[in-house]
């Protein structure tokens with residue numbers, strides 16, 4: 029590893045959805061001790077940091093994304109002592125912890141909201157967004173909740189509505205209130221002092237809404253939320269100075285990293301929030317929605333790099349806790365060949381790769397067959413058109429024993445029925461498994477600075493079957509060739525002698541034969 033290794037630029041970030049990783053309390057829900065037990069596995073994978081989805085006390089209307097206390101641990105996950113142990117044990121293994129901060133809204137069970145709702149003259153009342161009804165009793169404006177229905181909830185005792193962009197149990201806070209701002213900034217300080225290396229900011233660009241609460245203009249769309257131009261409920265200019273302040277706080281600690289979930293934003297809008305005095309990075313949300321076509325991924329990547337320019341280092345993800353898993357989207361049945369192509373792409377494109385737990389063994393979404401089985405409320409609301417996000421949140425598959433080794437108790441979501449074959453132990457046991465493929469690409473990536481921080485040059489401008497690009501860092505050059513098709517193809521290499529990093533340093537020049545869904549990583553011999 030080079031001396032100037034910078035973990036968030038050159039390394040890999042592994043997202044864990046703690047409810048579903050490993051359960052030691054035997055209540056069917058994963059916990060912090062479970063993650064601690066698996067640190068050896070995580071280190072062995074070769075990742076540099078873990079992003080933990082929320083672990084704070086929560087009534088779980090939105091499974092942790094409704095926070096009832098920002099500076100504590102939910103007992104279902106363990107204690108603050110467990111958290112400190114996790115940070116310490118992870119550090120020993122060179123793994124950093126990134127926390128998910130959900131600061132756009134709280135749970136309606138947060139003490140701030142309970143106070144806020146007591147009366148109009150309660151000191152906490154203005155910590156949330158309360159408005160009087162229109163003269164006819166209607167909500168104050170036309171804003172809609174992402175999760176269905178009006179974004180305004182009426183509280184008869186107060187004769188007022190409060191605003192919630194997500195569920196009504198997730199009231200949005202009033203970021204314009206100086207005390208709210210101060211309290212939230214203290215949340216950053218609290219966790220930084222505990223030794224976390226950074227944060228993922230949940231829907232940060234929704235913190236501020238139009239101060240005059242103007243109606244959004246309408247447009248054509250499927251759901252009520254999509255039938256509006258969201259110009260007044262997200263992306264207000266006040267966010268930039270706030271990001272400056274957040275960055276200043278984080279920069280007081282060594283090598284921190286803040287990545288934002290930009291809501292309803294394209295690559296250019298997301299990039300506008302990044303820079304030396306703003307976020308280190310934002311997610312390119314659309315990337316995971318590309319169809320299986322090399323051109324799609326190439327175009328999306330180039331757009332992303334162009335939008336970011338020199339301002340910020342890119343990052344890439346294909347899966348997370350909100351979208352169908354990579355393997356579910358792209359693979360046929362249990363065939364992992366496309367998952368390998370996707371993994372190789374994710375780990376070698378320019379940008380920090382984010383790997384979602386289980387992606388390394390090709391977890392598939394669990395099927396959602398009945399409305400009664402759904403846990404994610406958004407799936408209940410929109411059934412049968414949209415079945416929610418349970419599919420991509422099922423328990424990690426460790427072995428072929430009871431509940432895939434996730435828990436001795438009935439898991440909160442079913443384990444995928446493919447677990448006897450698809451699990452960590454099984455995949456570790458044969459050389460060409462997806463897990464071993466992931467590990468070998470990560471190992472190569474670690475040895476090749478070009479694959480970490482190198483520049484990116486497409487080798488085919490208008491790809492139909494093969495996505496091919498060069499990563500170049502000073503004199504080091506690595507060519508990545510990915511056959512997206514089920515055909516045997518031949519690919520003409522750029523001039524020079526190349527050695528195959530995946531194929532025992534075999535020497536190749538002129539052209540390379542690509543198997544169906546084949547992957548080649550070639551280093552230029554100097």
Ligand code: NOJ
Pocket residue numbers: 090093094130194230231289349350
């Ligand atoms: C985005 C999170 O990723 C999602 O899981 C959550 O439901 C919403 N924000 C609300 O916090």
